[in-house]
Amino acid sequence: MVRYQRGEVAAIEELVQRLSPRLLRFLSFSGVSVVEAEDLLQDCWLRIHRSRHTYRTPEPVLPWVFAIARHTRLDGYRRGRRRMFREVLVANPPERRADRPVENSAGGEEVLGLLGRLPESQREVILMLKVAGMSLEEVARATSSSVGAIKQKAHRAYAGLRRMLEKKEQ
C-alpha cells in the first residue's frame, strides 16, 4: 500500500490482483448482474485510487479497502433503486446473475444461499467475516461501527441462519 502511495506501477498490479477477487465477491452479493458487479468493482477501485492518500501505514489495509467497498456497494444500490423508479422496462433480457454460490464444501452452497435472506446489515457483517477473512475489529472499522455492535449483528445473523437451516430441514 505504501508502494502504491509512492506511485509504483507494480504495486498497483499486485494490489488489484490480490484484492479484486474478495472485493468482487463482496460487491456481487446483492443480487446484481455480472455487468453491474464489474462496474461496481471498477468504481470501487477508482474510489480507492482517489482516496489512497488517506491510508496510513500502521493501520490494517483490509478495513480501509472494505470501508470504501461498502460505500461503493451502498451507492450502487441507491443508484439502482433510483434507476428502477425512473426507467420503464420494455423487455427483461435474461441476465447472468453474479451471486451464484461457489463454495465447494458440503453444505457451503446451502448456507451461502440462505445468507441472501438475512437483513443487509447482518449479511454485510457475515460477508466481511467470511469472504474477506476479517476480524471483528476490522469489520467494525470497515463499517464505521463498534466491536460490540458488530458482535450483536453477527449473533443475530447466526441465530437467523440456524432458524433457516432448521426450517429447511423440517
Next chain:
Amino acid sequence: MLTEAVRECAFVDSELDHQFGDRTAIASERLRCHLKECDQCRRLYRWLLEAPVNTNPSPDPYRPDLYRNIQDILKSSARPVRALPSFGILAVQFWAVFLLFAAMAVAMTGVAGLRQMDLTRMFGMGIILLLGTALLSLSLIWQMIPGSLHRYPVKTILLVLGAGFLLGNASLFRWHAPEAFLARGWYCLGTGFLMSGAAAFVFWVFARRGATLGIGAMGATLGACAGLVSVTVLQLACSHQDLGHLLVWHGAVLIGSIISGLGFAHALRRYGRC
C-alpha cells in the same frame, strides 16, 4: 433441556467471536461436544470457519480482462501522493481552525456576554463547549479516514452534544421574564446562522482532505461543528444570558445547523455527483 440447548448454541456464538478475533485459536472441548450434537451449529460453524472461500484470481463468470482494465486505468494516473498526517496532527489542525474562526468572529462581535457571566457559568459553559468540540473533532477525523475505529457513533455524539447544551444551560442559567424576546432572538438567530454558514465552509475545506464515505453523517457533523462554533461565539457576545433566550435562539442555531448540514448532504447525494 431446550434452554440448555439454546445456551449451548449461544456459547457457539461467543466461540465464533473468539475465533474471528484470533483465526489460529483452537476450538474448545465444550464446543466440539456441542457441534457433535447440534446439526445447525455444526453446519454453520463449518461454513463460517472451515469451508474454503473462493478467492481464485480467475474472475469467472466475469470478463477475463477485467482486472487488466482496472490496472490500466489506475496506472494511467499513478503518481506519488502524500499520506494524511497522523490523527493527533489532524486534531490539532481542527482545534486551530475552530479557535481561529471563533477568535475572528469574537473580534467582530465583542464580548458583552462574557461580562454578564459569573465564574461558575463561564467555567460550566466552557467545559460543555470544550467537550462538545473534542467529541466533534474525534468524529470528524474518524470520518475523514476510511477504516477508522469509530468508538462513538455519530448519532450518539450529536445526542450527547444536544443534551449537554440543554442540561448545561438549564442548570447554569435562570429563567427571566422575556423582554423583546423575538426582536433579540431574531438578531442572534440571524448572526448565528451567518457565522454557521461561513464556519461550515471552513470545516468543509478541512474535511475534504480526507475521504468522505458517509456523506449524510459528514454533513451532520460539519453542521454540528459550525453550529457549535457559532454558539460559542454567541455565548461570548450575546448580553441576553437568560435561559429562555439561550435555549430557544442559541439552541436553534445549533440544531438548525445540524439539520441544514444533513439536508445539504442529502441534496448533494440526491442531485449532485456524490
